[in-house]
Amino acid sequence: MTPYGKLAIFGAGGHAREVAFIAERCGVAPATMAFVVEEAHLRETTVNGIEVHAIESGHCDGWPFVAAVGDPALKERATGLCVSRRMSAATLCDPSVGLHRTVVLGEGCILFPGAVLTVNVSLGRHVHVNVNSSLSHDCRVGDYSIFSPGARVAGHVHIGSRVFVGIGATIVNGLHNVPLPIGDDAFIAAGACVTGPVADGARVMGVPAKVR
Numbered sequence: 251m252t253p254y255g256k257l258a259i260f261g262a263g264g265h266a267r268e269v270a271f272i273a274e275r276c277g278v279a280p281a282t283m284a285f286v287v288e289e290a291h292l293r294e295t296t297v298n299g300i301e302v303h304a305i306e307s308g309h310c311d312g313w314p315f316v317a318a319v320g321d322p323a324l325k326e327r328a329t330g331l332c333v334s335r336r337m338s339a340a341t342l343c344d345p346s347v348g349l350h351r352t353v354v355l356g357e358g359c360i361l362f363p364g365a366v367l368t369v370n371v372s373l374g375r376h377v378h379v380n381v382n383s384s385l386s387h388d389c390r391v392g393d394y395s396i397f398s399p400g401a402r403v404a405g406h407v408h409i410g411s412r413v414f415v416g417i418g419a420t421i422v423n424g425l426h427n428v429p430l431p432i433g434d435d436a437f438i439a440a441g442a443c444v445t446g447p448v449a450d451g452a453r454v455m456g457v458p459a460k461v462r
């Protein structure tokens with residue numbers, strides 16, 4: 251993806267620091283990045299050598315931004331805050347990422363090192379695909395969903411908005427005519443193996459994954 255001259259990263263925690271790492275790998279210089287947080291969370295003025303600013307200060311108004319928050323619902327809220335400051339969504343795609351030409355990425359997506367999206371995969375807005383996660387043919391993903399490191403999604407899975415997929419989780423195939431649905435706001439625990447549909451808002455865990 252095109253490097254950005256400036257980049258505001260909403261958040262300053264672990265996920266945000268990792269996103270800054272990806273931005274660097276994409277060619278954005280640390281001196282031209284800033285972490286933005288809400289005033290109440292402003293504890294430090296620099297993190298890993300990158301300036302931290304309260305969003306209310308207006309320092310980053312109008313900058314391209316990524317919402318680097320690990321909770322999907324909070325990421326949606328952060329996006330709203332940034333847009334209200336006339337910031338526009340940036341997309342980061344690590345140089346190592348395997349991406350077929352048929353893949354469609356919504357604005358604000360972040361693809362981490364080793365992520366692989368094969369053919370006819372479509373991601374909504376502000377979807378994060380973390381280190382070594384893969385989504386196979388014909389998967390669709392709604393806005394703000396998050397794939398933690400090592401998540402594996404087989405073909406023909408339709409994943410809703412604000413879905414959290416935990417570290418090392420696996421989601422098995424849907425069928426050509428019957429894609430496997432994962433509902434909006436579902437939470438898939440670390441290491442789960444999802445073998446059937448997941449309802450909106452359900453939390454599933456274990457192998458095979460069950461609601462708990």
Ligand SMILES: CC(=O)SCCNC(=O)CCNC(=O)[C@H](O)C(C)(C)COP(=O)(O)OP(=O)(O)OC[C@H]1O[C@@H](n2cnc3c(N)ncnc32)[C@H](O)[C@@H]1OP(=O)(O)O
Nearest residue numbers: 380398399415416417418438439440441442455456457462
């Ligand atoms: C870069 C990064 O760091 S990305 C990090 C991404 N983070 C993750 O993927 C973590 C996601 N979180 C999880 O998977 C958590 O384990 C949760 C949210 C599912 C459960 O957390 P808690 O509610 O605190 O569960 P708690 O530890 O109290 O355990 C409750 C029960 O669930 C079981 N359990 C907890 N997690 C899991 C899991 N992932 N799979 C199967 N069973 C689990 C426990 O063994 C316990 O069972 P018991 O009642 O029979 O003793």
